[in-house]
Amino acid sequence: MAYINNTAILRSLSCASISLYYSMSAAASHLEVDDPALADRCELEMGWQQPRSDHARPQFNAATTCSRNQWEWHLGLASNANDAIREEQAEVGIKLPLNLSSHSGSDPDRQQDDWHSAMVINLQKNLDTNNGFATEAFGIMGKTLGDSDVSLYANLGFTHEFNQSTQLLAGIAAAYELNSQHRLIAELYQKELSETAYQFAYQHTPQRQLQLELSLGNALSGNALQLGADITFYFGH
Numbered sequence: 702m703a704y705i706n707n708t709a710i711l712r713s714l715s716c717a718s719i720s721l722y723y724s725m726s727a728a729a730s731h732l733e734v735d736d737p738a739l740a741d742r743c744e745l746e747m748g749w750q751q752p753r754s755d756h757a758r759p760q761f762n763a764a765t766t767c768s769r770n771q772w773e774w775h776l777g778l779a780s781n782a783n784d785a786i787r788e789e790q791a792e793v794g795i796k797l798p799l800n801l802s803s804h805s806g807s808d809p810d811r812q813q814d815d816w817h818s819a820m821v822i823n824l825q826k827n828l829d830t831n832n833g834f835a836t837e838a839f840g841i842m843g844k845t846l847g848d849s850d851v852s853l854y855a856n857l858g859f860t861h862e863f864n865q866s867t868q869l870l871a872g873i874a875a876a877y878e879l880n881s882q883h884r885l886i887a888e889l890y891q892k893e894l895s896e897t898a899y900q901f902a903y904q905h906t907p908q909r910q911l912q913l914e915l916s917l918g919n920a921l922s923g924n925a926l927q928l929g930a931d932i933t934f935y936f937g938h
Contacts, residue, residue, distance in 0.1 A: 734874035737819035748931030794823035831862035896920040
């Protein structure tokens with residue numbers, strides 16, 4: 702899910718992975734760390750990612766996300782393709798909000814200062830193999846720091862692929878909203894068997910129905926540089 706342009710709630714971050722069997726959790730955005738906010742409108746996202754290597758194949762993602770009552774669902778498809786090899790992965794997942802609010806009142810400013818949390822469960826299937834489903838589950842905590850326009854997020858969970866050991870999924874992120882149309886995001890994460898990596902992103906929301914994102918990421922060892930771009934369309938109220 703891309704960031705939601707609403708300062709009264711936590712904005713969204715999303716997933717893509719440096720590892721081959723990567724997650725599309727919550728959307729096509731190339732961000733890894735998710736936040737607990739549910740989508741306030743339906744979203745259609747399309748993304749592209751290119752590792753910096755003459756032999757690396759570009760990755761193409763597409764996903765749709767909607768919320769219903771008190772939960773959110775998403776459906777995505779990712780593809781690595783060139784003339785000789787094609788690999789595709791499908792994912793379906795849900796996000797369930799948890800309430801860590803320490804205030805029971807309706808004051809939006811006090812609610813915004815609280816910690817918020819959610820649980821995400823994803824099922825992934827590599828469409829080019831006979832392996833079973835992979836499962837990804839993680840908890841999310843997030844907080845918007847009052848009037849500072851800075852939001853903090855943390856994810857912790859696991860991913861388990863068919864016939865393989867369970868792997869740690871962890872990440873932290875900070876987002877700074879320059880104004881209603883421009884945001885900067887920085888994150889540090891570890892996912893599956895990949896090295897610990899960092900990523901920076903810039904998001905531009907020129908209008909309510911559209912968001913553009915550019916991202917640059919790398920492993921801490923400096924051997925996995927990749928560029929990404931995606932576009933998000935919003936529907937509904």
